[in-house]
Amino acid sequence: MVTSDWKTGKVAEATSFSPTARSLVIDVPGWEGNLAGQHVDVRLTAADGYTAVRSYSIASSGSAQRIELAIDELPDGEVSPYLVETIQVGDELEFRGPLGRWFVWQHDVDKQRPVQLIGGGSGVVPLMAMVRAHAASGSTAKFRMLYSVRTPADVYFAAELATLADEHFELTFVYTREAPADWPTPPGRVTKAVLEQHVQPLADAPLTFICGPTGFVEAVANSLVELGYPAADIKTERFGGA
């Protein structure tokens, strides 16, 4: 199966996270697997031949012949509204991949190195693939995730993340607009102070992955560098938007 070829998968499951976000599990005969953090390009073709292509991170990894995508619907999107509102189980989807070897975590490559994941909104998707891969491999590398969302209703994979949190995976939520009733801090963004409080210590030389809207990624990356974290140990993936 050649990465550059367009292939067709069939939607096997569709699960809503919220009115504007949905997970799609897609069966892909012949899929040769993907690394945690890779993405696919999805192509939609209109009746008049007009095509739109968008990249979506894969929330799963490994060699199973199905992949999971999680899509955030953009109000003016060309592809996301179709994937969140329209496509149904049994429908086919055209895509290309797996793609990208920069923003990936591999147990046999990164080994015991501590990992800091920082996700904003739908930016959690490739990080989820890494969290799942970490759990599935039995890795004891110290993982921490800082997951920034607007409100508790915007969390993706909420139930699964709760079961995955353990002594090797520490999860911290940051609510930017509305926090749960019993939350100790008022809603607010991921600031330098928040990072200082929650991310892996500088002395542990973590490998850091930051993913989400462009503004979020840049602000967080700049803050970490200002805190002394080496830029060479920070990998970023921008999802566009604000």
Add this chain to the structure above:
Amino acid sequence: MSAELDGNVLAGVLSGSFDVDPTIELGRCLGCGDVSPLAMAMVWVKKNHSFIVRCHVCDEVLMIAIEKPSGATVTTPGVELLGALGG
């Protein structure tokens, strides 16, 4: 409409043009000399499937990739591709 993304998004459009994933390969910006993996470049995607790739340090246009049904047209006015991509 254009969106500000990064070089990670180039993996698909360039997948037919190179034997390796170009986004992890290094390029030297001909504007400022910065050497970085293509994944770190700033990328704007236009509706006509064209990708404008700029240096994340100095904004120089490194590469333009246009995807067509027949394949991608790639020009590199501002980057010297190194390593596995080097000619």
